[in-house]
Amino acid sequence: MAVDEALRQLLATARGTPFTACELVSLRQADGRVLAEDLRAAIDLPPWANSAMDGYAMRLDDLATQPLSVSQTVFAGQAPGPLQAGSCARVFTGAPIPAGADCVQLQENCRLDEQGRVSSLTTLRLGDNIRPQGNEIRAGAPLLAAGTVLNPIALGVLASQGISRVSVVSRPKVALLSSGDELAGEGAILGPGQIFDSNRVVLASLLDRLGCEVIDLGRVPDDPALLRAALTQVAGIELIISSAGVSVGDADCIGALLREAGEVKLWKLAIKPGKPFTFGHVGTIPLLGLPGNPGSALVTFLLLARPYLLARMGVARLEPMRVPVVAGFSWSKAGKRQEYLRVRLDGGRARLLENQSSATLLSAVQADGLLEVPAGETFEAGDVLDFLSFDGVF
Secondary structure (H helix, E strand, O other): OOHHHHHHHHHHHHHHOOOOOEEEEEHHHOOOOEEOOOEEOOOOEOOOOEEOOOEEEEOHHHHHHOOEEEEEEEOOOOOOOOOOOOEEEEEOOOOEOOOOOOEEEEHHHEEEOOOOOEEEOOOOOOOOOEEOOOOOEOOOOEEEOOOOEOOHHHHHHHHHOOOOEEEEEOOOEEEEEEEOOOEEOOOOOOOOOOEEOOHHHHHHHHHHHOOOEEEEEEEEOOOHHHHHHHHOOOOOOOEEEEEOOOOOOOOOHHHHHHHHOOOEEEEOOOEEOOOOOEEEEEOOEEEEEEOOOHHHHHHHHHHHHHHHHHHHOOOOOOOOOEEEEEEOOOEOOOOOOEEEEEEEEEOOEEEEOOOOOOOOOHHHHHOOEEEEEOOOOOEOOOOEEEEEEHHHHO
16 A cells, blocks of 8 residues: 555544543643644733834924933833823833834934934834734734644743643553564563564654653563453553564564454555554554564654654644755665655755665664655656655654
8 A cells, every 4th residue: 555545544544533631731841742722812912012122212293303302211011101292212122112102213223412312313114113012913813723732932922821721632642562572671681583672762752752651561572362461451542552563474463463353454555664564453442553673663653653643632734844855866776665765964965874774773863864755766866855854753
């Protein structure tokens, strides 16, 4: 199945089974969380007209009689009186504009005489250097939509409205496991044929960044009975993510378990790396089965599992941002699968990293992201292809 079609089916399923629980958290706890409700502005911002610069608030009509005496000085946080006719007010950035003033002249564009009276040295227009009330947003206008992933800037917008607590989607409860007799945990001494389990660390960290509550089921041997026991030991799980065991080998017990139940929805995609990606259900619980090779697990999580999770959280923007980049190398072999090459950006060009094996993570660390090569296509150095930045999905 083509990657785009698999993603379409995954997202359709995800949108039909959204995470509905939400909770109220402080702004300091809300970074990275998904907003659970539409919010409207409670107040005008700014709440009153204020000066955009340090200078002098004036009336345009009074400029014909300058120099103007300074009738008051206004700092940010003060409440000025009305501007006296034939005078100006010394104002500082953010200070409220006195009633009657209709422009502000920058202090560097003013001349003061011996009596401290002010003359404007440049032409002014109505409203110059004044931020009008409600210039940023008016009370009652849409502020942030449900499904917004809150970041520091969005939190600043909420804080500017006097909002201190916000309703967010509760953390999805995701069970994570690695399958394989060959896997050893951190701190273990490797036995014959064993390797350390890196996938669970990578996937748990990615799930943390998506705001999930990770239930680590550890490493499960290639034994169907032990796998069933592991998948039924934690109550309230909303999603299972596994790595390895989803192909059709004798030891691929996750794929076998799903097939026994008749619950395989997706399997074998036209993607490289990541062909064995599987989606199905264990009972009523969805399972995303990622390949065991670390490079394959990373790519399929970013391209398929991540948007699936975000869709269930109600996020509108799901897929990673693709930007056009110039290839700094040629690709002469057209593949049958859509391929994702680990590349580094150098002088605005994508440079291919030497080791593209699905079994390695080191080249992904050295890469800036993935270059997307459509199935059946080749390219020459200088051609433009889509690039997915790791920064954009991490």
